[in-house]
Amino acid sequence: MENDEDIDKIEELILEEGKKIHPKTVLLCPVCNSSNVTYYLGGQIGYMYQCKDCGYIGALVIEK
Ligand SMILES: [Zn+2]
Numbered sequence: 322m323e324n325d326e327d328i329d330k331i332e333e334l335i336l337e338e339g340k341k342i343h344p345k346t347v348l349l350c351p352v353c354n355s356s357n358v359t360y361y362l363g364g365q366i367g368y369m370y371q372c373k374d375c376g377y378i379g380a381l382v383i384e385k
Pocket residue numbers: 350351352353354355372373374375376377
């Protein structure tokens with residue numbers, strides 16, 4: 322009982338969210354808590370984040 326249509330919709334929503342840039346959102350590094358985090362193109366996954374302070378690269382960041 323798979324529902325491919327729902328999955329397609331969710332993927333569309335994720336893509337739309339990815340296109341939006343929220344200037345008021347502050348990204349925090351989960352390793353060193355720095356706000357010096359930028360978007361980092363991550364190939365297959367789409368995009369990830371990079372911390373310029375400790376060098377962390379990953380899909381997980383803290384958003385405030
Ligand atoms: Zn960091």
